[in-house]
Amino acid sequence: MAGVSLKCGDCGALLKSVEEAQEHAELTSHSNFSESTEPVLNLLCTVCSKPCRSKTESDLHTKRTGHTEFVDKTSEATKPISLEVPKVGATAEEAVTATTNQDEEMVVPEVDKKVLEELESMGFSTARATRALHYSGNSGLEAAVTWIVEHENDPDIDQLPLVPANTKVEAPKPSLTPEELRVKQQELRERARKKKEEEEKRTEREREKERIRIGKELLEAKRIEEENERKRILALRKAEKEEERRAREKIKQKLEEDKAERRRRLGLPPEEPSVAKPAPVVEEKKSFLPIRPATKAEQMRECLRSLKQNHKEDDARVKRAFQTLLTYVGNVARNPDEEKFRKIRLTNQSFQERVGALTGGIKFLEICGFDKIDGGEFLFLPRNKVDMAVLNSAGSELDSAIKNPFFGVL
Structure with missing residues (x-):
């Protein structure tokens, strides 16, 4: 069987003519070509009549346009390949004519003239506008512009599309009125x-x-x-x-x-x-057991527990009272000779808000050694009654009551 194509021995590509082989060699630097009895495919899209020369090209066309139906006209277009090199100086039109005659006559497809004019008025070339209308199926101005945007980087974007002369081209769809x-x-x-x-x-x-x-x-x-x-x-x-x-x-x-x-x-x-x-x-047995009197520390603890129980609805106020009492006790323990720290005015508004108004606040100070003087106007701790052990014990009980979140709960 005579050769119907040229096959590149380096990459396996099938070429229709010597001219295509020369272009392929220039692009890829491949030089190993031989005649082949395997024809170059000629798959025509039934929607837009675009010819595809390989399965890869038809798959790419389907991905771009959504067209899936193709007619295989390989046997009709297959002819023995001519190994003659085109004459030097021949025009591009003659070369295209020579190549076309080997297969079959190719013509520019018909498109919607009105939409073509609108595309040309927008600045697109005639070849680009014709190509966009043809491959978008003459679907209108919007589809053609979308096709141009998607394919503006195609190398053949400004070449007129060609279809076999005997291919039936569907009549272009009429464009919409304004x-x-x-x-x-x-x-x-x-x-x-x-x-x-x-x-x-x-x-x-x-x-x-x-x-x-x-x-x-x-x-x-x-x-x-x-x-x-x-x-x-x-x-x-x-x-x-x-x-x-x-x-x-x-x-x-x-x-x-x-x-x-x-x-x-x-x-x-x-x-x-x-x-x-x-x-x-x-x-009766309990009456014979000796009763140990409560220590100062136990009295203080019970006093603080009673204070918290009586004012348990206002935990912040109770904590503030404990801190105020700790300040009073600490001042006396650090400065026992300073009378101002050992004397408290009961009518002082700040003292009343923090300690005096709470049940058990004044009693705690009295356990620490403070006594009421001047008709109950002051609480006073005489210097000779300052007991550092009692004050230290009071400080420990107050510190425990402040830091223990469950103090007075049980």
Whole structure:
């Protein structure tokens, strides 16, 4: 079978003529060509009649235009290849004619003349405008301009398109009148507006769902935090109760040991368990136990606990009262010789707001050694009654009450 194409031995490209082989060699520097019996494909698009010479080219055309139907006319256009080199000096028109005659006659496709004139008035060349109208399927001015924008970097953008002369070209679609064009544009704008409104509504719904989800997560996190805090407080109360129980047991054991020691010193025999606990009522047994008077520290602690319990609805005010009392006690402890720190006017407005108006505030100072003088107008701590141990104990109790968040709660 005679050769119908030239094949590049370096890249495998099929070429229709010697001229195409020369152009390919100039572009790629390939020089290994041979005749081939494999024809160059001639796939015609059934929509716009664009010829495609390979499957890759037809796929690219489909991607750009959406046209998917092609007619294979390879067998009709295949002819033995001529190995004669075109004459030097031949015009481009003669070269195109010679190449075209090898396949079949090619002509410029018909396009909508009115739209063509509009494109030319916009500054586009005749070749570019004709090419855009042809490959956009004569769909109108807007489609042609869009095609030009998308293909402005094509190397053949300013070449007239050619189609086989015997190809039936669909009659160009009539262009819209100005009034129809305005109506069409209004419809497109209205459609775009509705689409934008729907998109905004959808976005707003998504945002609302996200806000609801975040709100639920925050509420759940807050509930878990409150539950953990409640468990922590219960555990702390349980630990304090256990500590109190152990302290009572130690005191009871100490009392029993002291009692046994006293009997030993008096020369009495150890008390028998059956004798030590006859059958008296619990109240009668308690009456024989020695009652230890409360220490100053215990009195202060109870006074502060009572102050907080009486004003538990205003925690900030209670804390401020504790800090004020700590300031009074600290000033006296640091400057025991300064009378101004050992004398407090009860009618002072600042003192009344911070300490005097709270139940237990003045009592705490009295436990520290302050006495009322001048008909109850002043609280005064005489220098000879300044007890540093009592003041240090008062400072410790106040510091514990301020720093312990559960002070007075149990």
